[in-house]
Amino acid sequence: MKILSCGITDIGQRRQRNEDSYLVNDKLGLYIVADGMGGHAGGEFASKIAVSTVEEIIRGEDREKSHVSGDNILDTKKELSDDSQVEGHEQARLKEAINRAGNMIVRRAYEEPELKGMGTTATVMLINEKKAYIAHVGDSRAYCVREGKIMQITEDHSLVHEQLKSGLITEEEAKTHQLKNIITRSVGVQEEVEVDTIVWQIHKDDVYLLCSDGLSNMLEDQEIQDIVTRHDVEQSARELVDLANDRGGDDNITLILLKVVSL
Secondary structure, three states: OOOEEEEEEEOOOOOOOOOOOEEEEEEOEEEEEEEEOOOOOOOHHHHHHOOOOOOOOHEEEEEEHHHHHHOOOHHHHEEEEOOOHHHHHHHHHHHHHHHHHHHHHHHHHHHOHOOOOOOOOOOEEEEEOEEEEEEEEEEOEEEEEEEEEEEEEOOOOOOHHHHHHOOOOOHHHHHOOOOOOOOOOOEEOOOOOOEEEEEEEEOOOOOOEEOOOOHOOOOOOOHHHHHHHOOHHHHHHHHHHHHHHHHHOOOOOEEEEEEEEEO
16 A cells, blocks of 8 residues: 655744644554643643653554554464454554553653643544554544545534534534634543544545644545545645634644555
8 A cells, every 4th residue: 555645733923833743654553643731831741652652652552553463564474363353453553552642641640730621522533454454533634535525524523512512502603613722622631531533444536634623623525535535645734834824823733644645
């Protein structure tokens, strides 16, 4: 499988610091966007801890597996008997990695009381055997653009999204709701959090976008679709960030773009 990747983070126009973090690790097939929040520089610490911890855990498990089997580090199917077992294994280890990251954030906040209450979103994609395993907490997002159509893969864990699902507000009202930044799940505020996981079949020519709400709040899905279908990943990434900043850059802006060139 050949994938072209690009990651960008930008402070935006209104924030004093960048509390987003991201990871592009093509060797592991691991991609993460984390949007931190809370405390004296706490969000910056929380997002960095989440990204580094998940990477260390996934890398360590794959290295251990490779050492035992001598096989390709991503060839999980040699150890597990069928697709359902592979899928269950990958989802379980992503959930474990995110919750261990949460434990690390809680521990750091305990050691440094000024960081109390810090937390982060986490949207993680692990690519293995023509499938994307996505683990998700918070309101950072994963999208797929396939055959010219954009699909939001993840579901926001936010107060506004809960109200939208319940029919209390409309989609138009949700876009400008005064509580749109309040999330209902985050990594690190508690030692354990419910992690959503998704198994997604990858197709040739798919484009995947992971992003913080600093991007998704400023652009319509159709605009994202139009940009990523017109340009390569690097130019698309730059145009998306520039457009979010042109619209006001209300928050930090972070994104990862992946283009599936061949399977």
